[in-house]
Amino acid sequence: MLFNPSSANYVDIFLTASHENLTDPELTGYFLRLGNTDDEIALYRKDAGNKIIKIIDGLNGLLNKSENKYRLKVTRRSKEEWAIWHDASLSGNAYISGGTGTDSIYLYSKYFGILIRQSTESFHTKHLIDNIDIKPFIPDQQSPAINALSILDKRTLAIQFDETVTILSAINKENYFINNGVGQPMHIKPDSTFSHTFICILDPSFENKQTYEIKVKNIQDLSGNIMADTIISFLFYTPEKGDIVLNEILFNPVGSESDYVEIYNHSLYPINLKGYKLANINSNGGITNTAILFDEDQVIAPGACFVFTDDRQSIMRSFKVNNPHQLFELDKMPSLPNEEGHVILIETEGNIIDALAYQENWHFPLLNQREGVALERISTSRPTQLPDNWMSASKSSGYGTPTEKNSQMNISNASNSVITLNTEIFSPDQDGHEDLLLINYQLPEGGYVLNCMIFDAAGRPIRTLQKNMLCGLAGTFRWDGLDDQMRQLPMGYYIVFTEIFHPTKGKIIKHKKEVVLARQR
Secondary structure (H helix, E strand, O other): OOOOOOOOOEEEEEEEEOOOOOOOOOOOEEEEEEEOOOOEEEEEEEEOOOEEEEEEOOOOOOOOOOOOOOEEEEEEEOOOEEEEEEEOOOOOOOOEEEEEEEOOOOOOOOEEEEEEEOOOHHHOOOOOOOOOOOOOOOOOOOOOOEEEEEEEEOOEEEEEEOOOEOHHHHOOHHHEEEOOOOEOOOEEEEOOOOOOEEEEEOOOOOOOOEEEEEEEOOOEEOOOOEOOOEEEEEEEOOOOEOOEEEEEEEOOOOOOOOOEEEEEEOOOOOEEOOOOEEEEEOOOOOEEEEEEOOOOOOEEOOOOEEEEEOOHHHHHHHOOOOOHHHEEEOOOOOOOOOOEEEEEEEOOOOOEEEEEEEEHHHOOOOOOOOOOOOEEEOOOOOOOOOHHHEEEOOOOOOOOOOOOOOOOOOHHHOOOOEEEEOOOEEOOOOOOOOOOEEEEEEOOOOOOEEEEEEEEOOOOEEEEEEEEEEOOOEEEEEEOOEOOOOOEOOOEEEEEEEEEEOOOOOOEEEEEEEEEEOOOO
16 A cells, blocks of 8 residues: 555455445455554454454554555464464565454355545555465464574674564574573574574674584474474684685786686685675775675685676676686776786775785796786695796686686696596486486595585585595495485586595695586476
């Protein structure tokens, strides 16, 4: 309703009506009244003789606004138990209780209808009603569960439930407890962006590289189902210098095409890049030309690389981009002069996590043309600023490898071990053809331990396949296309990340391979 309702301007939605004419004095049934003196959404019963009885007294002042948009839900169960729900987000995922009541006078009906009352013509065209759905009520008997837990910073957790839960149970601090000295959250509030999600503010804060457990209990959904006590373990990790490194840079593109900067996750942990920035250093040593990479959560997986430019299509035209989902367009880029310049990577709290002062003469000296040729990092383990740790991208790669392994990566970063997949595309649809992804390993000696995780295209971990598996010289394990909760995953690109290490010799080997999960349409 694009107006503030009143006692003379309101809407009656007849959920059940005995007559087609909704103004018939002898009509019987039930209706919602949106408005009236109390600016509420209330449920009434209408008896013959124009007698009405209020069954659910709605929240006073709910509609006391110049514009009122709601998705409404009314249920009747066991013939007499009524409930009203309203969702201001219009998504159908954020219903709030509008009250309950009991009445079982009228069990059958012939008609559904809408009666609009307006005092003047000025209210004409200001009522918009759609998405009407009348169906049998199926009671929700499934208890809520935690869908995801995200660490936003050292004092903030986000917990997402798999369905709408009651606000009172979700913001009750006594329903949460974190071990290792953290205790109950200091404050809990609903997230304004993501549905079913609540933000926990902590005091004291997490300690870096510390594993914690959070216990969540007594969370209740809108149907009264209570979640089973749930304990989730998680590691708090704050990126350190060298975890995310500058990996490739194009500062002299062909003609009017665009620059790009590539970063690489050199750590063993997924890292949230929300709030990270690329920037320049000016002649006085100050930070300038900052460009925010992501305003929202965006995780980069271990061993993954992200590329940033101010013109995505320019990079797609100029280079072979095998992983376009890892190529991101920014509103602006730091300045990257052709002869020499600075580029820095700044983490969320403002610390410089990597920096590069490049020079054009770092290119391969025998190049006839340096325009359109990217500089690639040779080793992610050696210091960023070493000139001999950078090389012109190879001719065979198209003079640039945005979103994939550098053409000039030092072979010392690899090893004699081999991780292979039986296919690049698999379809777990039980048709007998490539239903499973087989992951094979072959090692130079025994005694290695293997960890393997599956990440989605956004860098989120969705399946742990192996954890601290003692390896032989060779072996195979599989992925069936399900996540850790044994749910089917959607079609798309996924990353198989494998880490192999030797407990006594200190050797660590990491592999990242991309695979496509396909399904029949």
